[in-house]
Amino acid sequence: MTDPLAQVETTHDADRPVVRIRGEVDMANADTVGDQIRAATDPSHDLDLDLSTVTFFDSSALRMLHRLSDAFDQAGGRLTVVIAPDSIVGRLLAITHMDTYLHLREEPTP
């Protein structure tokens, strides 16, 4: 078994939980990553999803993100997606216009 493409880390910021994804999210692991995030979070509460350390993202990952966003919207939590400037995630959200309905916050890769 090779190393998983991505790691999901849960931490807490000052006032809300933060989930950070490191590595690549594609068709092979998007559903797993989505399950891991859901297991670690409560969509009725605010969450920061930090994608600034993501090195690859594809349409499957966007689909996972879309579903997650819908779940938070329905449950009343606010999902904020943190992206690095000029990153692959940012580019993908822009060309698919998903940036128009997600709550985005740009932060440099830590």
Place this chain on the structure above:
Amino acid sequence: MRRSEQERLQVALDAAGMGTFVWYAREDRTEPDARMLELFALPTGGVLSLASALTSMIHPADRQRYGAAVAAALDPAGEHLLSQEMRVNRGDGSYRWVLVTARAYFEGEPPEPDRLVGVAADITQRHEIEQRRAFLLELSDRMRPLTDPVAVQAVAVEALGARLSATRAMYLEVTAGPVGDIYTVEQDYHEPGTASAVGRYRADDFGATLFDELRAGRTLAVADTADDPRLTAEERASHQRMGVVAYAAVPLIKDGRHVATLVLHQSTVRRWGDDDLALLEETAERTWAAVERARAEAALRESEAQFRQVVEATPQLIWVARADGSLEMRNDSWSAIAGAEASTDRELLVPAVHPDDRDDFLDSWDSCRATGARFDREARLRHRGGDYRWYLIRVTAFLNGTGTVAKWFGMAADIDERRRADKLALAEQIEARDREHRVALQLQRALLPTGTLVRDGVDIAARYEAGSSTLEVGGDWYDTFELPDASIALTLGDVAGHGLAAATAMGKMRVAMSALAPHATGPGALLSNLDGFAASSDGIDFATACYVVFDPATRQLRHASAGHPPMLVVTTDGRARWLTKGGSAPITGKDAGERPDATETLEPGALLLLYSDGLIERRGEPLTTGLDRLEQAAVELRSGSAAEICDGLFTALGVAEQRSDDVVILCLRAPAHPTADFRTTLAADERELSRLRRSLQTWRRTTQPSDAGETDMLLAVNEACANAIEHAYRGREPGPVEVTVRSDADGSYLATVRDFGRWQPLTRSAAYRGRGLNIIRRLSDGFERRSTPNGTLVRFRLPARGTPT
């Protein structure tokens, strides 16, 4: 007493020179032994009584004292002891000192003095030695506090004359005159009624004989000038005229020279005793020493007074401290300085030193103190008004004979005006230099190209960093332009010098090269043309330059260098080589003859680096070290774009930190064509995707140094493959997915993804789907999809620089 005991006692008394006696008080009758009679100058059988001793034998000055002492010894209530020293006449008018020691015995009741039993001894010699010593000690004590040499002489002759009852006593100082020695008497002693001898004399005045003896260092004693056979008739007459019948003289010889003589005169015949002469000699020696000391002190006082006058008059701060730092003096100028009420040099100086200067000042001063080295430092001292002025402070150690510090001599000179003037001059100088630097920088920017030539398939970049402000702008230049045959020309060079002149000269060279290049038959010929150009231009005394003509179609390189550091080639697989051919001498304006060039073919995607020496030169380091460093850095950075390589080299070679001169780099990457297409086949398995992306990225970097558009390629190809994996083989045995990417000459890429399955219509909601193809369309041009029963083909073109969103 038994007879034997008596005999033994007599032997002891004889040995000590002692006489014995018994004196009966009632009769004033003495029973003396033979030695006792001798001591009192009486013949054998002579009668010795107290009365006769007190009337004639004992010195008149001692009679009363002796009589009283005898009476005291005979007092029954007293100690009963007698011990007296007295002078006793020898019978010839001279006296001997006699010590009488006796015990008194009493008879009857109440007790009446009966007799004295005692001994007497001649103590003349001891007494005279003691007297002489006492005299000399007293004389020394009297001379010591005197500061005037003449007063010293006066005291000496006065005391000696009185002591020896001479008619006259004088101290003659001898100085060398033009016609023989001169004898000077500053002060003499003379008995009342005798003429003073103060004056100046020549040797003849006293007589040649006398002075020959004195010059030889011999003490002279004449008892009677009338009959002394050593004197001539004239000398005798001369002495008689002065009333001198007897005389004694002691010369002082110092360093082989007769410097002074102490003389006694007597107006009557006098046989000088050994004691007299010994005292005279001793006195002479002491007088000389005291006179010289007084004279040296006077000279010192005088020089000290002068020193003080100078010191007080000087505007500088002066102080003298003892070895322990306690102050001996400081001059009035210190009154200008704050807090100068101090008892040590440290207290004097340290509170006045500006706090910012203080630590360094103290460190330096302490270390000088420890070693005795001269302390020399500039520091600000606070004036009473509170303002600070700059001072130059110096402290010098005075060493004593053993090499240890005796005193510290300190001086502080006000150098505030000078410091101010220096600072002003420095500021003006810096400002002028800055101004010139700014102008040169502006000129340089104006004279250098604003960008590099843009050609498809060839990546060119340059980076230029001007010399720092303190070290001024230099004369480096670079240029890129196209020649009529569509080949690419690169020039890079360095005109010696700094500032405006160098910037102007480099502008001329750059323009000359681009103007001459189309007409030159080759790189060597162009550099030869520059020799003539430099000769006819001002300010180009020395320049190095390199010139490259590159044909992108054939990747052929023609190059020449005039004294410039070698160009570097780095291939995509990391091999590096220096272009050492085509070199010739620097351009100096002299005819260098025909300059050679060389031909080279660059590998696909290979890098060519041109640079100025500022990139590789480091002070105190051989040039080869810099070249090695450049090669290593270029190999590491080789996969970046030309611009990234330029930036990377500036960082890797520490240009920002090390720069002391202009630095310029020009980088060209040869086209990568022809490049093998990217071809891979993957199983229709989603886990294949990450491997695909990695191998595609690696391939792309071999075709394209820039990563602009790389993300787009990875996203688009990944989506195309994901689509095939998801749809082509649904419900069937998974088959292969073929991926081909071609790099085209214009920098774009044509991607083809092919499967051998049959796409199934979607059964689930498309709400979250369908983004994949959308993404590909957005990132590419000319998207097409062809489906046949045998499979589906997706093809799209990724533009050269990516697609702006």
